[in-house]
Amino acid sequence: MKTIIEPFKIKSIEPIRFTTVEERTAILEEAHYNPFLIHAENVMIDLLTDSGTSAMSAKQWAGIMEGDESYAGARSFFRFEKVVKKLTGMKYIIPTHQGRAAEKIIFSVVGGKGKFIPNNTHFDTTRANVEFSGAVAVDFPTEEGTRPELIADFKGNMNIPALEQFIQEKGAENIPVCFITITNNSGGGQPVSMRNIRETKEVLKRYGIPLYIDACRFAENAFFIKKREEGYANTPVADIVHEMFSYADGCTMSAKKDAIVNMGGFLAMNDEAIASSARNLLIITEGFPTYGGLAGRDLEAIAQGLDEVLDEHYLTYRLRSVEYLGNKLTESGVPILQPPGGHAIYLDAKRFLPAISPDQYPGQSIVVELFRQGGIRSVEIGSVMFGTYRADGSLQSPPMELVRLAIPRRVYTQSHIDYVIEVVIETFERREAMKGYAITYEAPQLRHFTAQFAPL
Numbered sequence: 152m153k154t155i156i157e158p159f160k161i162k163s164i165e166p167i168r169f170t171t172v173e174e175r176t177a178i179l180e181e182a183h184y185n186p187f188l189i190h191a192e193n194v195m196i197d198l199l200t201d202s203g204t205s206a207m208s209a210k211q212w213a214g215i216m217e218g219d220e221s222y223a224g225a226r227s228f229f230r231f232e233k234v235v236k237k238l239t240g241m242k243y244i245i246p247t248h249q250g251r252a253a254e255k256i257i258f259s260v261v262g263g264k265g266k267f268i269p270n271n272t273h274f275d276t277t278r279a280n281v282e283f284s285g286a287v288a289v290d291f292p293t294e295e296g297t298r299p300e301l302i303a304d305f306k307g308n309m310n311i312p313a314l315e316q317f318i319q320e321k322g323a324e325n326i327p328v329c330f331i332t333i334t335n336n337s338g339g340g341q342p343v344s345m346r347n348i349r350e351t352k353e354v355l356k357r358y359g360i361p362l363y364i365d366a367c368r369f370a371e372n373a374f375f376i377k378k379r380e381e382g383y384a385n386t387p388v389a390d391i392v393h394e395m396f397s398y399a400d401g402c403t404m405s406a407k408k409d410a411i412v413n414m415g416g417f418l419a420m421n422d423e424a425i426a427s428s429a430r431n432l433l434i435i436t437e438g439f440p441t442y443g444g445l446a447g448r449d450l451e452a453i454a455q456g457l458d459e460v461l462d463e464h465y466l467t468y469r470l471r472s473v474e475y476l477g478n479k480l481t482e483s484g485v486p487i488l489q490p491p492g493g494h495a496i497y498l499d500a501k502r503f504l505p506a507i508s509p510d511q512y513p514g515q516s517i518v519v520e521l522f523r524q525g526g527i528r529s530v531e532i533g534s535v536m537f538g539t540y541r542a543d544g545s546l547q548s549p550p551m552e553l554v555r556l557a558i559p560r561r562v563y564t565q566s567h568i569d570y571v572i573e574v575v576i577e578t579f580e581r582r583e584a585m586k587g588y589a590i591t592y593e594a595p596q597l598r599h600f601t602a603q604f605a606p607l
C-alpha cells in the first residue's frame with residue numbers, strides 16, 4: 152500500500168518557538184506543573200486538546216468573509232441550519248458558542264434534583280453540567296472498555312444490560328434523557344458501534360426515555376463503523392452518519408471537534424416543547440436563536456467544516472495519523488490504551504509508572520516530563536481530572552490513569568508526529584527517575600483546569 156499522505160497542501164504557516172530543557176524546567180515551575188497554566192507560545196507541539204485547535208480550509212476562511220452578521224435571520228444561520236438538519240435529521244437546530252453551552256441548556260431544561268443522566272462515559276464538562284443542574288451523572292462503559300490493554304473494535308460502547316438494570320432500579324420517570332458519547336472521549340476516543348447505538352435506543356424506547364448523542368466526533372465514529380463493523384464497508388460515511396442520528400431524539404455538539412472550527416457548537420432535537428424551553432434559555436445566556444453565541448462568519452465556517460469532515464480521504468488520513476503514532480509507541484514498548492482512538496493516543500500511566508500510586512498522580516508526572524523533555528503539551532485524564540474525595544478525605548480514583556496526546560485536525564505533519572514519538576520513547580526510557588506529584592491548590596469543580604502541583 153502507498154503511504155497515506157496529508158490530503159491537503161499548506162497555504163499559511165505559524166512558526167514554532169524553540170525552547171531548551173532549562174527554559175522549560177523554569178516554565179513548568181512557574182505554571183505550577185499544570186499544562187493548562189503554560190503560555191501557548193512556550194509550547195512546541197501542542198497536544199493538549201483537539202478542541203478548537205484545527206486548521207481551517209481556504210473555503211472555511213472564504214466563509215468567514217461571506218458571513219452575514221445580521222442580528223436576526225442571517226443568511227449564514229440558514230446555511231448552517233440546513234447543513235445540520237441534513238446531517239442529523241433533527242427538526243430544531245440551536246446554535247451555541249460551544250458544546251458545554253448546549254449541555255448547560257439541555258440539562259437546565261431536563262435535569263435537576265432527583266434526576267439521573269446515564270451515558271456510556273460522560274465527558275468532564277457534560278458531567279459538570281449534569282451535576283450543576285442537581286442531577287446525578289452515571290457512566291455505563293462496557294467491561295472491555297475499562298481494560299486498557301485489550302484490543303477490541305468498539306470499546307466505546309454502552310453497557311446496555313447495566314443501563315437497563317439501572318433504569319429498572321431508579322425508575323424511568325427519574326431518567327429524563329440518556330446520552331451516548333461518540334466517540335467515547337473519556338473512555339479513550341474509542342468508537343461506539345452502530346449496533347450498540349441501535350440497541351441502546353431499543354431499550355430506551357421501551358421505557359420512553361429519549362436518546363441524545365454527544366456528537367462531538369460523529370464523523371470519526373462513523374468512519375470506524377465503516378472500517379470495522381460488518382455490513383458498512385461499502386456504505387458512504389454520510390449514510391452511516393444519517394443512520395447513527397436516526398436513532399437519536401437529540402444531540403449536543405462541540406463544533407470545535409468534527410466541524411473543524413475554532414469555536415462553536417449546537418443543540419438539536421425533535422421535541423418541540425424542549426426546543427422552545429431551550430430557546431428561551433438560549434436568549435438569556437447565548438443570544439437570539441439565529442446566532443446563539445456565534446458570529447455569522449462562525450456559522451459559515453461550521454457549515455463548511457461539517458461538509459469537509461465527511462470526506463473519506465480526510466478521515467483516512469485522520470485515523471491513520473493517530474494510529475501511526477500509537478503503533479510506533481507500541482512497537483517500542485510504551486504502554487498505551489489499545490487500540491488507538493480516533494483523535495488521540497492515551498498513554499497508560501498505570502503501566503508506564505507502576506511505582507507511582509494514583510494518589511501521587513502518575514499521569515501528571517508523565518505530562519510534566521513530556522513538556523520538559525520535548526516541549527510537548529499533553530493532559531492527564533485520570534485521578535487529577537476525575538478524582539473525588541471519600542468522606543474520610545482519601546482519593547477515589549477513576550478506573551484508568553491516562554495521559555492524552557490529542558491530535559489537532561490538519562495542523563501537524565508526519566515529521567511533527569515522528570518527533571513526538573521520539574520524545575515519548577525517550578521519556579519512557581527514563582521513567583525510573585520520575586516522581587509523583589501532590590496537589591497544592593484545587594477548585595471545587597473541574598479542578599484540573601486550575602490545580603497547582605508540587606513534585607514529591
Ligand SMILES: *Cc1c(COP(=O)(O)O)cnc(C)c1O
Nearest residue numbers: 249250251274276336367405407
Ligand atoms: C469537547 C467535548 C464536549 C464539550 O465541548 P466544548 O466545546 O469544549 O464546550 C462535550 N463532550 C465531549 C465528548 C467533548 O469531547
